Amino acid sequence: MTDEINKEEAWESVLSKIQLDISQANFNTWFKNTNISSIEDSVVVISVPNSFTKEWLENKYSKLILKNLKDVDKNIKEVKCIVDNKINGSAKKKEKNKKEALVSENQMELVDFSINKETNLNPKYTFDSFVVGPFNELPHAAGKAVAQNPGSLYNPLFIYGGVGLGKTHLMQAIGNEVVNNLPQKKVKYVSVEKFTSEVVSSIRNKSMEEFKLRYREVDVLIIDDVQFLSGKEKTQEEFFHTFNSLYESNKQVIISSDRPPRAIQALAERLRSRFEGGMITDISQPDLETRLAILKTKAQEKGTNFPEEVYTYIATNIYQNIRELEGALNKLIAHQKLGNQTIDEDKAKEILKKSVSTTKVKTPKKIIQSVVRFYDLKEKDLMESSRKKEIVEPRQVAMYLLREDLKCSFPFIGRKLGGKDHTTVMHSCEKIKNKIKDDENLREEIELIRQFILSL
Amino acid sequence: MKIKINQNKLKEGVNVVERISSKSSSLPVLKNILIRAYKNYINLIATDLEIGIKWWSLAQTEKEGEVVIPSGILSSFINFLPNEKVSMSLSKNDLLVDCSDFKTQIKGFTTDEFPIIPEVSEKSSLLINSQDLCKGLSQVSDIPSFSTARPEISGVFFEAKKDKLKVVATDSYRLGEKIINLDNKVKEDLSFILPQKAAKEIVGILGEKEGVVKLVFSPSQVLFEMKEDSKSTQPQIQIVSRVIDGEYPNYEEIIPKKSGTSIILNRAEFLNQIKASSVFGGKVNELKVKVNPTKKGLELFSESVETGEFNSFIPAEIKGKKEEISFNYRFLVDGLSIIKSPEVIFEVNGSSSPGVLRPAKETDFLYIVMPIKSN
Numbered sequence: 001m002t003d004e005i006n007k008e009e010a011w012e013s014v015l016s017k018i019q020l021d022i023s024q025a026n027f028n029t030w031f032k033n034t035n036i037s038s039i040e041d042s043v044v045v046i047s048v049p050n051s052f053t054k055e056w057l058e059n060k061y062s063k064l065i066l067k068n069l070k071d072v073d074k075n076i077k078e079v080k081c082i083v084d085n086k087i088n089g090s091a092k093k094k095e096k097n098k099k100e101a102l103v104s105e106n107q108m109e110l111v112d113f114s115i116n117k118e119t120n121l122n123p124k125y126t127f128d129s130f131v132v133g134p135f136n137e138l139p140h141a142a143g144k145a146v147a148q149n150p151g152s153l154y155n156p157l158f159i160y161g162g163v164g165l166g167k168t169h170l171m172q173a174i175g176n177e178v179v180n181n182l183p184q185k186k187v188k189y190v191s192v193e194k195f196t197s198e199v200v201s202s203i204r205n206k207s208m209e210e211f212k213l214r215y216r217e218v219d220v221l222i223i224d225d226v227q228f229l230s231g232k233e234k235t236q237e238e239f240f241h242t243f244n245s246l247y248e249s250n251k252q253v254i255i256s257s258d259r260p261p262r263a264i265q266a267l268a269e270r271l272r273s274r275f276e277g278g279m280i281t282d283i284s285q286p287d288l289e290t291r292l293a294i295l296k297t298k299a300q301e302k303g304t305n306f307p308e309e310v311y312t313y314i315a316t317n318i319y320q321n322i323r324e325l326e327g328a329l330n331k332l333i334a335h336q337k338l339g340n341q342t343i344d345e346d347k348a349k350e351i352l353k354k355s356v357s358t359t360k361v362k363t364p365k366k367i368i369q370s371v372v373r374f375y376d377l378k379e380k381d382l383m384e385s386s387r388k389k390e391i392v393e394p395r396q397v398a399m400y401l402l403r404e405d406l407k408c409s410f411p412f413i414g415r416k417l418g419g420k421d422h423t424t425v426m427h428s429c430e431k432i433k434n435k436i437k438d439d440e441n442l443r444e445e446i447e448l449i450r451q452f453i454l455s456l
Numbered sequence: 457m458k459i460k461i462n463q464n465k466l467k468e469g470v471n472v473v474e475r476i477s478s479k480s481s482s483l484p485v486l487k488n489i490l491i492r493a494y495k496n497y498i499n500l501i502a503t504d505l506e507i508g509i510k511w512w513s514l515a516q517t518e519k520e521g522e523v524v525i526p527s528g529i530l531s532s533f534i535n536f537l538p539n540e541k542v543s544m545s546l547s548k549n550d551l552l553v554d555c556s557d558f559k560t561q562i563k564g565f566t567t568d569e570f571p572i573i574p575e576v577s578e579k580s581s582l583l584i585n586s587q588d589l590c591k592g593l594s595q596v597s598d599i600p601s602f603s604t605a606r607p608e609i610s611g612v613f614f615e616a617k618k619d620k621l622k623v624v625a626t627d628s629y630r631l632g633e634k635i636i637n638l639d640n641k642v643k644e645d646l647s648f649i650l651p652q653k654a655a656k657e658i659v660g661i662l663g664e665k666e667g668v669v670k671l672v673f674s675p676s677q678v679l680f681e682m683k684e685d686s687k688s689t690q691p692q693i694q695i696v697s698r699v700i701d702g703e704y705p706n707y708e709e710i711i712p713k714k715s716g717t718s719i720i721l722n723r724a725e726f727l728n729q730i731k732a733s734s735v736f737g738g739k740v741n742e743l744k745v746k747v748n749p750t751k752k753g754l755e756l757f758s759e760s761v762e763t764g765e766f767n768s769f770i771p772a773e774i775k776g777k778k779e780e781i782s783f784n785y786r787f788l789v790d791g792l793s794i795i796k797s798p799e800v801i802f803e804v805n806g807s808s809s810p811g812v813l814r815p816a817k818e819t820d821f822l823y824i825v826m827p828i829k830s831n
Binding site for chain 1: 630676
């Protein structure tokens with residue numbers, strides 16, 4: 001069947017033959033950035049970067065393309081082209097920007113248009129567009145409370161959860177709500193990365209005082225991705241002082257991270273204990289109903305609608321990450337607009353085949369990588385026969401996960417982790433199994449690692 | 457092919473299409489012009505695969521035909537011919553050009569490899585006076601700067617609503633917005649981003665002509681078309697360009713809604729002083745503007761370690777408070793040069809918010825510029 005042939009391979013084989021038939025210049029001009037967008041029944045649709053290419057391929061090369069496609073699949077009867085403007089960006093050659101040199105580094109930019117310059121908040125993130133479900137009820141409620149009464153209720157508010165689950169959305173929504181309701185309050189949203197680079201540049205420009213002032217006059221400070229503070233000592237120190245001075249004057253601090261404070265490696269103890277001093281709340285993975293609700297809200301925002309089955313298909317097959325959910329939806333919308341076609345369930349399956357199938361698989365490699373990343377180790381640390389506590393436990397966790405999630409055999413796990421004996425592996429798995437019964441922290445850590453694995 | 461046409465007409469056509477035929481290109485055929493002769497008309501075509509230009513003129517066609525001729529050779533040669541009847545015919549792929557005492561043979565190629573200019577199917581269109589369009593467009597077409605990171609701002613944004621067409625451009629440091637009035641209301645709102653190069657070509661080609669431009673828009677292409685006169689059915693010039701895919705930033709949000717301090721001053725004088733200050737602008741082009749309501753004027757100050765210091769004063773009508781803001785003088789010069797009115801309004805809102813320049817009596821143009829962080 002036509003559906004079975006691999007689009008990339010088919011197109012590569014066509015290109016390799018066409019290359020021999022036409023001049024290099026022609027080939028580069030007309031076949032660069034083209035690919036097969038879909039194969040349906042006997043019609044092949046090729047996406048091309050611009051209308052010129054469309055005209056040219058349809059009028060001059062369609063016979064040549066068809067002939068070569070028939071070599072791949074005899075059933076193909078027709079070739080069509082569609083213009084995909086998106087391809088253009090990459091096709092564009094780089095031009096030297098003459099103006100760049102004349103603009104000094106102090107030249108301020110017109111704010112990235114939609115983002116508010118003083119607060120750094122993007123107004124598109126609001127509570128209204130935040131879909132609440134059982135998985136994020138608590139952080140949402142805490143966030144709402146903080147937005148109404150910054151500084152007095154939960155301070156600091158620490159929100160953690162895996163990638164793409166809406167931490168940034170929630171925090172920005174809190175910020176926007178404060179700006180709207182209490183305009184006299186100064187809100188500042190900053191990612192740790194930006195904070196770090198500001199620290200570095202103020203050290204370099206000897207403008208540390210200004211920097212301190214800038215952060216200490218805000219009423220609500222929102223810090224995103226605080227796990228990146230890990231190992232940055234000077235930044236941690238600055239952040240610590242900023243945090244203290246805000247906290248003491250009852251200013252609200254809101255922090256997000258992809259893991260709880262105690263799981264952030266190389267974080268100064270005094271910071272950790274402060275993070276834990278307020279309210280810690282986590283966003284877990286959304287359940288099916290919430291995923292459906294999210295998809296429908298997003299589709300509505302973008303002004304389109306799909307059949308019920310399509311939503312169900314996306315929601316059941318993409319479950320770890322809201323961002324991916326949105327990505328899949330965007331993909332469908334793009335296809336809908338591009339081809340002016342209605343998307344049904346089969347169509348959606350076809351389009352999303354790639355993104356769905358790759359996200360599901362857990363492999364031993366991914367598990368080991370995630371454990372290593374989570375505990376901030378190196379892969380070879382796990383393989384060595386070190387008995388240091390900070391390595392032994394991660395190694396045991398890795399063994400446990402390989403056994404529980406992948407049902408690997410004990411000898412296999414032993415071999416994977418640097419040639420350990422299978423009895424060692426059995427012991428380790430048993431140990432972790434027992435430990436998580438009482439150890440809340442460990443249980444949570446393992447859950448987070450599982451999320452990591454899925455996000456890899 | 458055998459065709460006769462006046463030299464000045466042919467020259468006009470060649471000059472129109474030749475500007476787009478690429479000087480250097482990966483595809484050699486793009487360095488050429490396609491000449492096509494058919495009943496009563498000659499048609500010249502050139503393209504760089506982003507923009508396609510077609511030009512037509514009445515001509516005496518004795519035999520139809522077509523050929524591809526290197527544009528550089530054709531245009532430099534045609535310019536030397538006397539203004540008399542030019543006769544062109546083909547011998548195989550060579551173009552024989554006869555004009556009074558000149559007889560030449562230009563080596564050409566078959567038309568097989570010449571790209572096909574995409575047709576723009578008419579979905580939504582609008583009519584606009586060519587002078588209004590080109591003058592408006594020329595006020596913003598120098599502003600965009602090429603950016604691979606943000607392709608959507610490397611073009612000019614067109615937005616037609618009711619009886620107004622807005623053309624907007626920005627390079628993220630400054631932004632210009634021009635509002636052009638249309639004689640007729642548009643049937644449906646339309647908006648697209650035109651690449652900067654196409655915008656400049658349109659200004660260059662259509663700016664010399666009086667008449668009505670028809671703008672036809674389709675999702676991936678846009679067509680600008682002019683006829684010799686309103687009665688003829690045959691277009692004289694068609695410029696087809698791709699449009700940039702992407703969403704133009706919501707620029708209206710950054711236009712300051714109210715002005716903290718508003719300054720009215722003489723444009724030529726202001727421009728002159730800024731240019732003088734530029735001698736001392738240093739590497740970063742920094743010009744300090746001090747708004748002094750008590751002295752009723754602006755003080756300009758610039759200094760550079762190598763060249764020295766500059767101080768000047770320009771009287772102005774000021775509503776508002778004392779301010780001190782640094783700008784890149786070049787951006788101010790650009791803005792003031794685009795505005796043509798004798799007096800300008802300069803609005804500032806503190807040293808980290810955009811300043812606004814606009815003509816004193818009109819409301820159809822706006823230029824926003826971001827300050828430099830002062831040390």
